Amino acid sequence: MDIQFEQVGYTYQPDTPFAFCALKDINLTIKEGSYTAIVGHTGSGKSTLLQHLNALIKPTAGVVKIGDRLITTDTPNKNLKEVRKEVGIVFQFPEAQLFEETIEKDVAFGPKNFGVEGEELKKVVRDSLQMVGLDDSYLERSPFELSGGQMRRVAIAGVLAMKPSVLVLDEPTAGLDPRGRKEMMGMFYDLHKEQGITIVLVTHLMDDVANFADYVIVLEKGQVIKQGLPKQVFTDTQWLTTQQLGVPAATTFAQQLMARGFQFDTIPLTTKELAQEIAKILRKSGEQV
Numbered sequence: 001m002d003i004q005f006e007q008v009g010y011t012y013q014p015d016t017p018f019a020f021c022a023l024k025d026i027n028l029t030i031k032e033g034s035y036t037a038i039v040g041h042t043g044s045g046k047s048t049l050l051q052h053l054n055a056l057i058k059p060t061a062g063v064v065k066i067g068d069r070l071i072t073t074d075t076p077n078k079n080l081k082e083v084r085k086e087v088g089i090v091f092q093f094p095e096a097q098l099f100e101e102t103i104e105k106d107v108a109f110g111p112k113n114f115g116v117e118g119e120e121l122k123k124v125v126r127d128s129l130q131m132v133g134l135d136d137s138y139l140e141r142s143p144f145e146l147s148g149g150q151m152r153r154v155a156i157a158g159v160l161a162m163k164p165s166v167l168v169l170d171e172p173t174a175g176l177d178p179r180g181r182k183e184m185m186g187m188f189y190d191l192h193k194e195q196g197i198t199i200v201l202v203t204h205l206m207d208d209v210a211n212f213a214d215y216v217i218v219l220e221k222g223q224v225i226k227q228g229l230p231k232q233v234f235t236d237t238q239w240l241t242t243q244q245l246g247v248p249a250a251t252t253f254a255q256q257l258m259a260r261g262f263q264f265d266t267i268p269l270t271t272k273e274l275a276q277e278i279a280k281i282l283r284k285s286g287e288q289v
């Protein structure tokens with residue numbers, strides 16, 4: 001299922017003295033099966049855009065196409081339940097929304113509301129916990145006795161329990177330590193590869209974009225100012241620096257080597273690519289690698 005934005009605009013509190021245009025003339029496609037990163041400075045409109053992906057808010061101009069459903073200003077709310085099931089959003093610090101006394105009940109909350117019950121409900125809860133790396137021993141435990149990272153996993157399992165085909169992640173590793181960040185990003189990549197889930201990731205970490213995303217959308221002041229493959233977006237490092245968006249660490253390192261006379265065939269975005277490029281250069285110069 002693709003999600004398409006056609007000339008989408010969004011104004012908060014329209015027709016009031018407080019009207020604020022947060023999105024303007026957005027045209028983009030989130031392709032089924034892709035891993036799309038959305039980057040941009042604070043206030044650029046990322047969260048506003050995310051909420052259009054499952055019609056939590058409706059555009060005040062243009063059309064959002066979610067699969068074959070068209071969402072416009074006039075779309076009635078009653079037709080949107082299925083959309084919200086298909087596109088799951090993990091907001092920042094989702095663990096703050098845990099509320100049930102056991103993990104099993106918390107993860108079951110969404111599917112139960114959609115009429116799933118009995119053995120099927122039990123299975124979907126177990127499967128979802130397994131996807132986030134938590135085994136059955138967690139079922140009866142209270143979510144509030146877990147570490148912050150585990151609580152976040154439980155909250156994510158609650159979204160996965162709805163069996164979404166698109167998973168939207170708003171800064172999902174904020175507040176985690178480096179190991180927790182790495183594990184969680186690995187977990188999303190596995191879900192993407194093994195379950196075929198389309199991922200939309202909002203992040204300010206360019207290394208995560210370089211390591212995982214296959215498409216990048218850059219927002220600024222409510223508009224898309226660049227979009228394309230990570231290679232296309234990151235190769236223009238001068239533009240990125242001017243925009244103060246940050247550059248992947250491997251790319252920065254390669255640039256420093258280039259300033260000292262190294263020549264790269266392609267500019268690396270990840271440490272793996274950097275290692276390969278350096279090995280190539282050393283091989284050419286006759287060093288043993």
Ligand SMILES: Nc1ncnc2c1ncn2[C@@H]1O[C@H](COP(=O)(O)OP(=O)(O)OP(=O)(O)O)[C@@H](O)[C@H]1O
Pocket residue numbers: 012013020021022040041042043044045046047048049
């Ligand atoms: N409920 C609201 N009423 C009025 N203006 C709002 C509202 N929510 C957000 N805005 C404004 O819309 C703009 C875009 O906000 P949004 O939260 O989408 O940006 P963002 O890129 O997600 O920022 P951050 O990285 O800080 O989360 C900001 O200028 C913000 O002040």
